Amino acid sequence: MTARVVAQGTFDLLHPGHVHYLEEAAAMGEALHVIVARRDNVTHKESPVLSNRQRRDMVAALDAVDDARVGHPTDIFAPIEEIEPDVIALGYDQHHDADAIEAALRERGLDCDVRRASARDPAYEDELLSTGAIIDRILAERA
Ligand SMILES: Cc1cc2nc3c(=O)[nH]c(=O)nc-3n(C[C@H](O)[C@H](O)[C@H](O)COP(=O)(O)O)c2cc1C
Numbered sequence: 445m446t447a448r449v450v451a452q453g454t455f456d457l458l459h460p461g462h463v464h465y466l467e468e469a470a471a472m473g474e475a476l477h478v479i480v481a482r483r484d485n486v487t488h489k490e491s492p493v494l495s496n497r498q499r500r501d502m503v504a505a506l507d508a509v510d511d512a513r514v515g516h517p518t519d520i521f522a523p524i525e526e527i528e529p530d531v532i533a534l535g536y537d538q539h540h541d542a543d544a545i546e547a548a549l550r551e552r553g554l555d556c557d558v559r560r561a562s563a564r565d566p567a568y569e570d571e572l573l574s575t576g577a578i579i580d581r582i583l584a585e586r587a
C-alpha cells in the first residue's frame with residue numbers, strides 16, 4: 445500500500461523554506477497530502493494575506509505535493525481521519541507537540557508516526573526564508 449505523509453502549515457507567500465519542508469516530507473513516504481491552515485485558525489501570528497483557496501492552489505502546484513486541501517474549521521484531526529496517513533511531518537518550528545498529537549491520534553484509533561522536519565538554512569546571503577521576512581521587506585521598501 446502507498447505510504448501517505450501529511451504536512452501542514454499556513455503557506456502564505458511561498459518561499460524556499462516551504463519547498464524544503466514539503467520535499468523533505470514527500471521523501472518520508474510515497475504520496476504527500478498537505479493541509480493548509482484556515483485563515484480563521486491562524487491565531488498565533490498575523491492572518492495570512494492570501495485567501496484559503498489561493499494558498500491551497502499554490503501548494504497544490506508544487507512538484508512534491510500530490511494533494512492539498514484547506515483544513516477543517518474546528519477539528520484538526522478530521523482531515524487526518526480522511527487521509528489515514530502513515531506519517532505526519534511537523535515543520536521545524538511548528539508549535540504542535542509531537543507526543544500530544546500521537547496520543548490524540550491513538551485515542552481516535554489512528555496509528556501514525558509523528559516526525560519533525562529540518563530547517564532550511566539560507567543558501568545565499570539575501571535568501572528570505574519566512575513569509576514574515578518577505579512582508580517586512582515589502583513594507584520597508586515599498587512604503
Ligand atoms: C496534524 C495537524 C493537522 C492540522 N489540521 C488542520 C486543519 O484541519 N485545519 C486548520 O485550519 N489547521 C490545521 N492544522 C494547523 C495548521 O496547519 C497550522 O499548524 C497552524 O494553524 C498554522 O501555523 P504554522 O503555519 O505556523 O504552523 C493542523 C496541524 C496539525 C499538526
Ligand SMILES: Nc1ncnc2c1ncn2[C@@H]1O[C@H](COP(=O)(O)OP(=O)(O)OP(=O)(O)O)[C@@H](O)[C@H]1O
Pocket residue numbers: 452453454455456460461462464465489534535536537538562563564565573574575576577
Ligand atoms: N526556512 C524554513 N525551513 C524549513 N521549513 C520551513 C521554513 N519556513 C517555513 N517552514 C515550514 O513550512 C510550513 C509552513 O510554514 P509557515 O507558512 O507558517 O511559514 P513561515 O514562512 O515561517 O511563516 P511566518 O513567517 O509567517 O511565521 C511549516 O511547517 C514550517 O515549519
